[in-house]
Amino acid sequence: MTVLLIILVVVAIAVVMIFNNLVQYKNEFQNAFAQIDVQLHRRHDLVPNLVATAQAYLDHENTTLKAVTAARNQAVSALQALHQGNIDATKLSQLAASEGALSSALGALQISVEDYPDLKADSTMANLSEELTSTENRIAFARQAYNDAVMQYNSFKQSFPPVLVAKMTGHGIDAPLLQLEDPQTQRQAPKVSFN
């Protein structure tokens, strides 16, 4: 009887500990997502300034600027949609798509900036472009941190003793990994061949 009681107590303690760990990891990845959110906002706020500065120099490349603005608006609304309700995979993939579009639009803008030495030399533009680089890095790092946290959560949840507890305590679904397109590859200039 006492043995059974002891086993029960031990199991109960183990369950509580596993549950606490699950909660902690979940909070961690949610917090990491909040960080991405902050950085995405930062990028969205940066775009209008960038467009305003570039506009003075790039009148006839208006399509590039229009594409950037449109992509930015898409991304903003996708981010807003994500805030209504839980984080789920479909909303995330929508966000990923629109952010990817914004990245490539910005990449195109940066390439056309290369053709305008005056614009490149403009100190406001230099500042903005440093901020943009920094923001891209921040987004990449925040995404990396989020994915690390998610991986930690998922692998803990799927490992042996927790897997028994997780489903009962509302940790049934794996947290989704975020797959934004890599801004590094987007930023590379298109290859031109003369053959």
Added chain:
Amino acid sequence: MQNFFEHQRQARRKTWLLVTLFVIAVSALIALIHFPVLWVMEFYNTDPHTYFYQGPDKSRRVYGFHLGLAVSIASVIMIAVLYKYFQLRQGGHVIARQLGGEQVQSNSYDPLHRLLLNVVEEVAIAARMPVPGVYVLTHQPSINAFAAGYHRHDSVIAVTQGALQQLNREQLQAVVAHEFSHIRHGDVRLNVRMTALLFGITFIGQAGENLIHGAMNASRPHGQKGDGAGFGALVGLILTLFGWLGTQLGDAIKALVCRQREYLADAGAAELTRAPYDLAQALLVIAESPRKNTLRQNNAHLYSHLFFSDALSPWLSWLSTHPPLSKRIQALDPSWDGVLSKRPRSHAHTTVHGAMMAAHEQSQLQVARHQRNSENQIKLEGIDANLGYLAHEPVDAQWLVMMLCLHQDWQQRQTQLRQIVALPYVDAFKFDQAENSLAGLGMSKKLMLLEVAIGALRCLPQHSQREFLTKLKNIVVVDGSLDLHAWSFYELSVHALSEANSGTIGRLNKELIGTACEQLLNALASFGHCDEKQQATALNAASEALQLPMRYYGDAQCQVTRLQRALSIVKTLPQAKKQVLIQACQLCISHDGEINEAEQVTLYTLAACLNVDSEVVSHLPG
């Protein structure tokens, strides 16, 4: 990914290792210190064993002596350790300040600082850590960085100016990430403990040096060497010796505890940025850099284990606090062939350029600070804004001053202009602009500009100032001849920039000085009066005032070279005589009741170069 707490546990184990080593080192020191103390006591014929216990029992006395010595040394070390520990516990900013770091303000406008702040914030996101304080070691041209702090929230990251300038964005990010992983691994806290403990051993040497200094200075005024001073010096010598020993022991401890964790921090950095290649590149830049990567700072030795790479080069390689660079690079980038390419010459040039840019940047900072204090300074009245900016930029100010000193003669002017444009730091576009706007300026405006430009030039390092002066001389003095304006600007800038070595000629004989005064006043008289008779009377008036007979030359030609020679002689006069001379000059100028520009310019230059105030000077024509 190991989390923070696991790393902390490892760090704690390291701390135990450290403490054990420290105890061994201290006991070794104490054991060794007994011999010289006993020897000194014998030398002074005192029985050492009565110091701590005066009882009759001989063996107890001996025991008491050893115990007493050990306890007193240990307690002194303990006090030193605790002092340093509580000093450093306050946070990383203490160490950063002691190493000459300046905090980067979060709203900094400097692009390099902006970039550093951004990089630190980026890595903080990747590490999921609060953003630490950011410092720059402004006076260090070498590439290095360190992290310091006791708690996570008070840690700081400091980067040398050299690293900011020579590393690209990705490499800087890798270096910052390396420092971040030191914070994450709890190495910074271990560092605080280690620094405090090692201070306990090494401060003996410092104390010894102070004692020797004290003893030597104390014995001097009395003219005789007291026993006390001799004793003090001897003890000081012994302490210094032990201090050296302590330093070596400390280095050995550092090497034992620290070396391995540099690999760990490198790995941690790669984990944070997912770009081991960039870190390898940063290390490669250090390895290939033509200068030694040592830190120029007094107390760098105490903190050498904090840095990104070896801050000092120890005399034995196994005492170095960091693993060799080549091994670190190999670990990060296995495809590296291990060949350090010699930097091409052009690269050496860029480092020179980098140093110059550093000077430029620093002075820019200073100038900028200056500007903030007096906003209206940058907008010089009636002067083109572009010229104002140029005059405030130390590098641009160099050629601006040269342009002010140009010859009036068209042909010579062209040669000079070509020479100036050929200088490496002249921007042709700005140059053309400046030439156009300078053409429209009056003399007083130009002098104002010169004053500002010289203020900016003073921000340059000493050797660049000297270089500038020789260049100025080469360009401005064509075939040994100058015209009046060029002479004036040239003398003014030389005077302002080489104040220290004026008066090197020493005392000259009266005759020479007399001739010099004669030449000066002759020149002045000829500038101001067209008619020869008037010139002679003006000169006479001045010579009466000076009570010095003067001959009237009568020729108005070639006065400027004479003026130049005379000025260099007159400069050696005592201040009171200079005053009298300037008054005489004033008299000579104003003899005909009107003062023209040439007279004013000359007098202004003379007065400024002789450090004498003059009334005429304040009203220059526009």
